[in-house]
Amino acid sequence: MNYLVTVLADKQQAQEAYSVLRRDGIPTEKITILGEGYQSADDFGLIDPSQQASKGAKKLAYMLVPFGFVAGYAFNVLTGIELFSFTNSITEHIIGGVLGAVSGLLGAIVVGGGVGLTVGSGDALTYRNRLNAGQYIIVTQGTDSVIRQATKLLRQFEPEFIQGYTEPVNS
Incomplete structure (x- = not known):
């Protein structure tokens, strides 16, 4: 058609x-x-561009959050950075993993959502604006x-x- x-x-x-x-x-x-x-x-x-951006961010988050956790955990193990003086090393590694997961989530929102909002909608956004x-x-x-x-x-x-x-x- x-x-x-x-x-x-x-x-x-x-x-x-x-x-x-x-x-x-x-x-x-x-x-x-x-x-x-x-x-x-x-x-x-x-298509609603914001809906497409939301879908893109969610899809990317499924991959980046676990990867961010593993990367943050590994980074903390390799560097031995002490974030808090009152915690043991296992807790420090887990905190590093959580910070890595949060970074992955933010990356998914910015890349999956922002790029999806501006690029993923094709001409639909232009027509909606008109x-x-x-x-x-x-x-x-x-x-x-x-x-x-x-x-x-x-x-x-x-x-x-x-x-x-x-x-x-x-x-």
Whole structure:
């Protein structure tokens, strides 16, 4: 399935574009308007970047927290650093391991969450920001010929952004 995502400045443009697409024979079930008064990004299924970032941070934490504990424990054993004078060496090693695990958790949050938030969402964050700014998005789906036809029709509205996507084929 192919998709054409078109960003228009206001509601009037979006309504006019929708009418032109319908008038030219594109079925209404293949045209979706996103924006205030129409479908939201969540209703349409655009991924939420913060949700993706949270998933990435959790996945990374499963690996980095145990690794951080082992690394912190080993570091304390090798260096013999005394953190507290009133504890024995085993407790010192465990404290070193806990500090290493906390460092692993912070790394997972920063790398998995921060990078996931900025990079992992693809264009969804851009589209959500445009919707939040009061713009409207028309998504047209169909075959290559339908997308070409819709592109030609929508260009007359001088959209702020127009982008075609092809859904990957699962093998």
